[in-house]
Amino acid sequence: xxxxxxxxxxxxxxxxxxxxxxxxxxxxxxxxxxxxxxxxxxxxxxxxxxxxxxxxxxxxxxxxxxxxxxxxxxxxxxxxxxxxxxxxxxxxxxxxxxxxxxxxxxxxxxxxxxxxxxxxxxxxxxxxxxxxxxxxxxxxxxxxxxxxxxxxxxxxxxxxxxxxxxxxxxxxxxxxxxxxxxxxxxxxxxxxxxxxxxxxxxxxxxxxxxxxxxxxxxxxxxxxxxxxxxxxxxxxxxxxxxxxxxxxxxxxxxxxxxxxxxxxxxxxxxxxxxxxxxxxxxxxxxxxxxxxxxxxxxxxxxxxxxxxxxxxxxxxxxxxxxxxxxxxxxxxxxxxxxxxxxxxxxxxxxxxxxxxxxxxxxxxxxxxxxxxxxxxxxxxxxxxxxxxxxxxxxxxxxxxxxxxxxxxxxxxxxxxxxxxxxxxxxxxxxxxxxxxxxxxxxxxxxxxxxxxxxxxxxxxxxxxxxxxxxxxxxxxxxxxxxxxxxxxxxxxxxxxxxxxxxxxxxxxxxxxxxxx
Amino acid sequence: xxxxxxxxxxxxxxxxxxxxxxxxxxxxxxxxxxxxxxxxxxxxxxxxxxxxxxxxxxxxxxxxxxxxxxxxxxxxxxxxxxxxxxxxxxxxxxxxxxxxxxxxxxxxxxxxxxxxxxxxxxxxxxxxxxxxxxxxxxxxxxxxxxxxxx
Numbered sequence: 231x232x233x234x235x236x237x238x239x240x241x242x243x244x245x246x247x248x249x250x251x252x253x254x255x256x257x258x259x260x261x262x263x264x265x266x267x268x269x270x271x272x273x274x275x276x277x278x279x280x281x282x283x284x285x286x287x288x289x290x291x292x293x294x295x296x297x298x299x300x301x302x303x304x305x306x307x308x309x310x311x312x313x314x315x316x317x318x319x320x321x322x323x324x325x326x327x328x329x330x331x332x333x334x335x336x337x338x339x340x341x342x343x344x345x346x347x348x349x350x351x352x353x354x355x356x357x358x359x360x361x362x363x364x365x366x367x368x369x370x371x372x373x374x375x376x377x378x379x380x381x382x383x384x385x386x387x388x389x390x391x392x393x394x395x396x397x398x399x400x401x402x403x404x405x406x407x408x409x410x411x412x413x414x415x416x417x418x419x420x421x422x423x424x425x426x427x428x429x430x431x432x433x434x435x436x437x438x439x440x441x442x443x444x445x446x447x448x449x450x451x452x453x454x455x456x457x458x459x460x461x462x463x464x465x466x467x468x469x470x471x472x473x474x475x476x477x478x479x480x481x482x483x484x485x486x487x488x489x490x491x492x493x494x495x496x497x498x499x500x501x502x503x504x505x506x507x508x509x510x511x512x513x514x515x516x517x518x519x520x521x522x523x524x525x526x527x528x529x530x531x532x533x534x535x536x537x538x539x540x541x542x543x544x545x546x547x548x549x550x551x552x553x554x555x556x557x558x559x560x561x562x563x564x565x566x567x568x569x570x571x572x573x574x575x576x577x578x579x580x581x582x583x584x585x586x587x588x589x590x591x592x593x594x595x596x597x598x599x600x601x602x603x604x605x606x607x608x609x610x611x612x613x614x615x616x617x618x619x620x621x622x623x624x625x626x627x628x629x630x631x632x633x634x635x636x637x638x639x640x641x642x643x644x645x646x647x648x649x650x651x652x653x654x655x656x657x658x659x660x661x662x663x664x665x666x667x668x669x670x671x672x673x674x675x676x677x678x679x680x681x682x683x684x685x686x687x688x689x690x691x692x693x694x695x696x697x698x699x700x701x702x703x704x705x706x707x708x709x710x711x712x713x714x715x716x717x718x719x720x721x722x723x724x725x726x727x728x729x730x731x732x733x734x735x736x737x738x739x740x741x742x743x744x745x746x
Numbered sequence: 747x748x749x750x751x752x753x754x755x756x757x758x759x760x761x762x763x764x765x766x767x768x769x770x771x772x773x774x775x776x777x778x779x780x781x782x783x784x785x786x787x788x789x790x791x792x793x794x795x796x797x798x799x800x801x802x803x804x805x806x807x808x809x810x811x812x813x814x815x816x817x818x819x820x821x822x823x824x825x826x827x828x829x830x831x832x833x834x835x836x837x838x839x840x841x842x843x844x845x846x847x848x849x850x851x852x853x854x855x856x857x858x859x860x861x862x863x864x865x866x867x868x869x870x871x872x873x874x875x876x877x878x879x880x881x882x883x884x885x886x887x888x889x890x891x892x893x894x895x896x
Contacts, residue, residue, distance in 0.1 A: 252775055255771070256768065256771060256772065256775075259764065259767055259768045259771060260768065262764055263761065263764035263765060263767075263768060266757060266760050266761045266764055267761045269757055270754070270757040270758050270760075270761050273753065273754045273757055274754060277750070277751070277754060318772055318775060318776075321768075321772075322772070325765075325768060562758075562759070562762065563758075563762075565754065565755075565758040566758070566761065595761075595762060596762075598762050598766075599762055599765065602762070602765040602766055602769060603765075605769050606769070609769070609772055612776065616779075
C-alpha cells in the first residue's frame with residue numbers, strides 16, 4: 231500500500247485516487263447547462279419591461295459559482311476516495327439540483343425569508359444552503375460507508391425508531407394548513423415523514439431479505455389468488471394500517487401513498503408474486519374508499535381532482551393555475567424567467583416552490599423541458615435498479631432498489647398530481663422542490679446508493695436463519711421427508727459458508743485480503 | 747427580427763438542447779455498459795478449491811473458476827478434469843441456477859458425495875460444501891470478486 235502512494239505527500243497516507251472520467255465529462259455538461267440557463271435567465275430579465283411585475287430580481291452570480299464549486303469539490307472527494315462507485319448517479323442529481331437552483335433564483339426572493347444573525351436570507355440563498363448540506367451528506371456517506379452492518383443488523387431498532395418518530399409527530403407535530411407534518415425540537419424543525427421513508431426501506435430490506443423464502447411459499451388459496459402463509463401477511467396489514475394512520479392523523483396523503491407504493495413494489499421485487507400486488511391494490515382501494523367517506527381532506531382533494539372548476543377561486547385555484555401554466559408553456563416553453571405572470575402582485579400558485587415546481591418548469595421550459603426532467607428521474611431509478619441487480623446479496627439488492635424507488639415514486643406522484651392525473655398530494659419533487667428535510671434525506675439516499683454501488687464493500691455476512699416467527703410456526707424448517715442434502719433446497723437451511731476472512735486466507739493467492 | 751431577442755431565443759433553446767445532450771450522453775453510457783456486460787466472457791460464479799487429490803492431478807490447493815455449467819470427470823473435455831482411477835469419464839455436473847449451485851451425478855460408477863452423503867438426482871451445494879468424486883474432494887467457494895477489494 232505504501233508503494234502505491236509513495237508519489238503523494240505523507241499527509242495523504244492511505245489515499246489512492248481513482249479517476250472517474252465518465253463522471254467528469256457528465257459534470258462538465260451539467261456545468262455548461264447551468265451556466266447557459268443562468269445566462270438565459272439574465273437575458274430575459276433585461277428584456278422584461280421594468281414596470282411589469284414578473285417577480286424577477288437581479289440574479290446572484292455568486293450562488294452559481296458556489297454551486298459549481300460544490301460540484302467540483304464533491305467530484306474531487308469522490309475521486310480521492312478511490313472507490314469504484316457509480317459515475318452517473320451524482321451528475322444526474324447535480325443536474326436536478328442545478329435546475330432547482332435556477333428556479334429558486336428566478337422565483338421571488340421573498341417567498342421564503344429566514345434571518346440568520348445579521349443576514350436576511352431569501353429563497354435562493356436558503357435553497358443553496360440546503361443543497362450544499364445535502365451534497366456534503368451524500369458525498370460524506372458515499373466515501374465513509376464501507377459496511378452495511380449498522381443497517382442490516384438493527385432493522386427492528388430502526389423500525390422502532392421510525393414508529394417512535396411517527397408517534398411523536400402524531401402527538402407533538404405542528405399543524406399547518408390542517409396537516410400535521412413538521413416536528414420542532416428546540417431549534418431544529420423538520421418533516422419526519424421524509425426521514426421515515428428511508429427507515430421504511432431499511433426495515434423492509436432487512437425483513438424481506440430474511441423472510442424471502444417463506445414469503446414465496448404458497449399455502450393458502452383464496453379463489454384464484456394463492457396467498458403466503460397467513461402469519462406473513464401481518465406486515466402488509468401493519469403497513470396498511472400505518473398508511474391509514476398517517477392519513478387520518480397527519481392528513482399527509484402524499485407520504486401515505488408513497489410508503490404504501492414503495493412497500494408493494496419491494497414486496498413484489500422480493501417475492502416476484504403478483505398476488506401480493508393484487509391484494510395490496512385491493513386493500514388500497516378499500517382504504518381509499520373509507521378515507522374518502524371519513525376524512526374531509528381526502529374528499530376535498532378527490533373532488534378537486536374530479537372537477538377543479540367547481541370551486542375555481544377556492545380549493546381548486548392552485549390546480550387550475552397549474553394547468554394554465556402547463557398550457558402557457560406549450561412545446562418549448564416561454565423561456566426561463568419569462569413565465570409566471572403575477573396576479574395582483576402575487577404569484578398565481580402560492581406553493582410553487584414546494585408542491586408545484588414542475589408547473590413552473592413546465593411553463594418556462596415547455597413540454598420538451600419537463601420530459602427531460604422526468605427523464606433525469608428515470609435515470610435515477612435505472613441506476614438504482616442496476617446497483618440492485620449487481621448487489622452481492624438480497625439485503626443490498628432490496629435496499630438499493632427501495633432507495634431509488636422512493637425518489638422515483640415520489641417524483642411521479644407529485645408530477646402526476648401537478649398534471650391532474652391523480653389527486654394532488656403535497657409532497658416534494660426530489661432535489662427540485664424547496665425544503666430542507668427533503669433535500670437532506672434525498673442526499674442521504676444518494677450517498678447510500680453510491681456506497682452500495684461499490685462492489686468492494688465488506689462482503690455480506692452468511693445467510694441467517696429465518697426470523698423467530700418462522701421458527702415458531704415451523705414453516706421455515708426443511709421438510710423431513712427429503713433426506714440428506716436435498717433438504718437444503720430452501721434458502722434458509724443452505725449450509726453456512728465460511729466467514730470471509732478465513733475463506734480468503736485459504737485461497738491460493740493471498741492477494742485479496744480486506745484492505746484497510 | 748431584433749438580434750437581441752433572437753439571441754435570447756437561441757440561448758433558451760441551447761439550454762433545452764444541453765439538457766438533452768446530458769440525457770443522450772447518459773443513454774450512450776448505459777448502452778455501452780450493456781454491450782460490455784454482454785461481451786464479457788461469463789463472469790465467474792464460484793470457485794472449486796481442491797482439498798484432497800491423491801493422484802496429484804489437479805494438485806491440492808488449486809483454485810478453479812467456474813462458469814454456470816461445469817462438468818467434472820476424467821475425460822479431457824470436462825471443465826474440471828480429474829485424474830483419479832475411481833472417477834468416471836463423465837462423472838458429475840455442477841450448475842448455477844438462480845442464486846444457487848446444484849450438483850448432479852451423471853451416472854458415475856462410484857457416485858458423487860456432498861459432505862460425505864451420496865447425491866441422488868440433483869442436489870443443491872452451498873458455498874463451503876465439499877463435493878467428493880472418487881477420492882478427490884473439492885470445496886465450492888464464493889467467486890473471487892467477492893473475496894475482497896482489489
